[in-house]
Amino acid sequence: MVDCAAVDQWEDVTRGATRAEVRRRRDGAAYAKTARDPLTRAELVAERDRVAWLAGTGFPAPTVLDWVEGAESATLVTSAVPGVPASDLRPARVGDALPRLAGLLRDLHDLPVADCPFDRRLAVTVAAAERAAASGSVDLDNLDPDRHGRTAENLLAEVVAGRSRAEAAEAHDLVVCHGDACLPNLLLDPQTLTPTGVVDLGRLGVADRYLDLALLTRSMSTTDLNPQYGAEAAAAFMAAYGVGDPDESRLTYYRLLDEFC
Numbered sequence: 001m002v003d004c005a006a007v008d009q010w011e012d013v014t015r016g017a018t019r020a021e022v023r024r025r026r027d028g029a030a031y032a033k034t035a036r037d038p039l040t041r042a043e044l045v046a047e048r049d050r051v052a053w054l055a056g057t058g059f060p061a062p063t064v065l066d067w068v069e070g071a072e073s074a075t076l077v078t079s080a081v082p083g084v085p086a087s088d089l090r091p092a093r094v095g096d097a098l099p100r101l102a103g104l105l106r107d108l109h110d111l112p113v114a115d116c117p118f119d120r121r122l123a124v125t126v127a128a129a130e131r132a133a134a135s136g137s138v139d140l141d142n143l144d145p146d147r148h149g150r151t152a153e154n155l156l157a158e159v160v161a162g163r164s165r166a167e168a169a170e171a172h173d174l175v176v177c178h179g180d181a182c183l184p185n186l187l188l189d190p191q192t193l194t195p196t197g198v199v200d201l202g203r204l205g206v207a208d209r210y211l212d213l214a215l216l217t218r219s220m221s222t223t224d225l226n227p228q229y230g231a232e233a234a235a236a237f238m239a240a241y242g243v244g245d246p247d248e249s250r251l252t253y254y255r256l257l258d259e260f261c
Contacts, residue, residue, distance in 0.1 A: 007032040007075060018200070020044055024080075030065055034075045041074045047202035048076050050118055054204060057111055060197030083196030087183035087219075091228035097193050098233060101186055102240035104195035105212060109175035113206050116176045120205030122167050122257075129159055129260035138260055144218070147259065155259055166253045170208040179203025180261075181212040182219035183226055203261070210247065213238065214254035217246075 010023035010032060019040045020033040035041040054061045062078035069075075089097055132138050138152040147155065178185065178198055185200045220229035220237060238246050 007034070007077070018043075018202075029080050030077055031062075031080060032075055032077045034073050036073045041069075043202055044074055044076050047200075050201040050204040051076075051078055053117065054198075054201060057115070059108060059111065060195065061201065062197070062199060081187050081197035081199055082189070083187035084190045085184040086186045086188060087226050089188070089190070089228065093193065094228050094233055095236070097188060098237045099240040100188060100193050100195055101216075102237055102242075104186060104188075104198070105178070105181060105216065106241060108178060108198065109209050109212070111176040113174050113176060116204075116206050118205030120177060120179055120203060120207040120211065121174070122163060122170055122208075124205075125207070125257055126159060126163055129156060129257060132260040143259055144255060147256075152260075155256065159253075159257055159260075162249075162253050162256075166208070166250065169210070169247070169250055173208050173210070174206055175209045177203075177205060177207040177209065177212045179205060179207070179211065181216040183216070183229070186216075208250070208254070210250040211254045213241070213243065213246070214251040215258060217251065218255050 007023055010025050013022040013024050013031070018033065019037075020035050020043070023032045023034075025031070033044055033047070035044040048064060048067055051062050052064045055063045060081065062081055064076070065079055066077040067075070068077075086097060086101055133152040133156045136152070138155070140150075140152065143150065143155075178201070180200055180203045181198075186198055187196045188194060189196055217234040217238060220226060220234040221231050223230050238244070
């Protein structure tokens with residue numbers, strides 16, 4: 001058990017896109033996420049359950065140290081994963097890291113789908129996109145550059161129009177996906193580049209492998225955030241993963257769908 005009363009004294013963490021309040025224990029060995037509204041609390045419950053499940057498989061990931069829920073807030077405390085985010089690697093290390101990152105993601109994708117109790121198929125995620133559009137919660141100021149200026153309704157119409165084709169591909173390529181496979185969520189040993197685990201697991205579940213491939217290659221190609229990578233690194237990653245001729249329409253579709261998350 002963790003003394004959650006002491007969590008308020010932990011260091012604030014500003015990195016990341018979560019709506020929860022994130023703090024790090026001063027020895028770096030644990031993190032706490034606190035939710036104070038119903039939506040963020042539901043997201044935290046989802047993350048708690050996924051962290052516990054993935055850790056139970058033996059895959060390198062955090063473990064749940066504590067969960068405290070009250071009338072006004074809920075707090076999830078997890079162990080820290082050693083290593084550094086892939087986004088923090090020096091440019092000279094990126095080339096050697098790419099096959100390691102590909103291996104880490106493939107190992108996750110090789111977990112038995114039948115054993116995963118979490119569903120992130122399009123039936124789930126398109127419905128979530130529809131709810132986000134209806135509630136006005138889509139962050140239109142943070143769209144990918146090629147979608148700047150578009151409305152949530154216009155983006156949703158494109159999602160709906162492409163759904164049948166995407167579902168046909170999904171049916172034949174289901175894996176256990178991270179769901180938010182961007183460079184900061186994949187960790188490696190900074191010296192050996194051995195993968196040490198994955199973090200931020202609130203969207204983990206069964207889905208088309210292209211969900212993860214789309215988001216990770218976008219993360220690599222976003223050079224204002226990760227200038228040491230770039231399009232060539234993204235292509236090399238895909239080749240190392242085993243996809244020599246990527247399906248660009250699936251990559252585009254899952255990046256579009258991520259605008260609603």
